[in-house]
Structures are given as structure tokens and as C-alpha cells.
Amino acid sequence: AIIAVEESVGVGVKSVCTDDAGQCGRARRIFALRIRNVLFTKCFSRQINIIMRQLLKLPLFVETVEQSCNAVNALNGSSAKWLVRFRNFALQTYGKFMTLMALGE
Numbered sequence: 001a002i003i004a005v006e007e008s009v010g011v012g013v014k015s016v017c018t019d020d021a022g023q024c025g026r027a028r029r030i031f032a033l034r035i036r037n038v039l040f041t042k043c044f045s046r047q048i049n050i051i052m053r054q055l056l057k058l059p060l061f062v063e064t065v066e067q068s069c070n071a072v073n074a075l076n077g078s079s080a081k082w083l084v085r086f087r088n089f090a091l092q093t094y095g096k097f098m099t100l101m102a103l104g105e
Helices: 002-009 022-034 045-055 059-077 082-094
Strands: 015-018 039-042
16 A cells, blocks of 8 residues: 555655554554554554643643633624624635634534
8 A cells, every 4th residue: 555655646655654543553563564664653643632731721821721712602602793703804814714613622
């Protein structure tokens, strides 16, 4: 599969990231033995998510996080007026619609 990707895209594969599940770990170990020029790693997105949640609980960020969550909830709660204005502003400014989500949603 790696060779097929390299040939179809025309770029050499240097790293492959897999899920953190047990069978993926086994596959990583097997492939690492067979294909020595490619780095096989597990996905660290869950660990990064945990770290970010802990960082956002620090006193430095607590007030800012609270205020931003309150602003998002207020805008999402006023779908008839302010949310429409925000979406139009985002469309004019960035050229696309945006969805507002508070932390933990």
C-alpha cells in the first residue's frame, strides 16, 4: 500500500500514523521490521487533547475560557438575530460559514 501511494502521488512516504489500538500497534511493529526507511507512529491526538484540557484549567486561562464559552452560548442561543449576524460577518470576512462550539461539545 505504501508503494502504491508513493507511485500514485509521486512523493516518498516517510511516516505512517496509525490508531493507538492493539492490532494497530502489532501492525506497526511488523511493518517497522519490514520497511526500515519509514517511521511508524501511533496517533497522539488523544494525549494532546488531554494536555490541552489540563492547560485550559490553569488560572491563566480560566477567565478567558469562561468568557469565550459564555459568548458562544449567547450567540448560539440567539439564533434569530446575533447568530445570523455572526455568520454573515464570518462569510464576508473569511469567505465561508463558521459554526461556533463551546469547549466540551
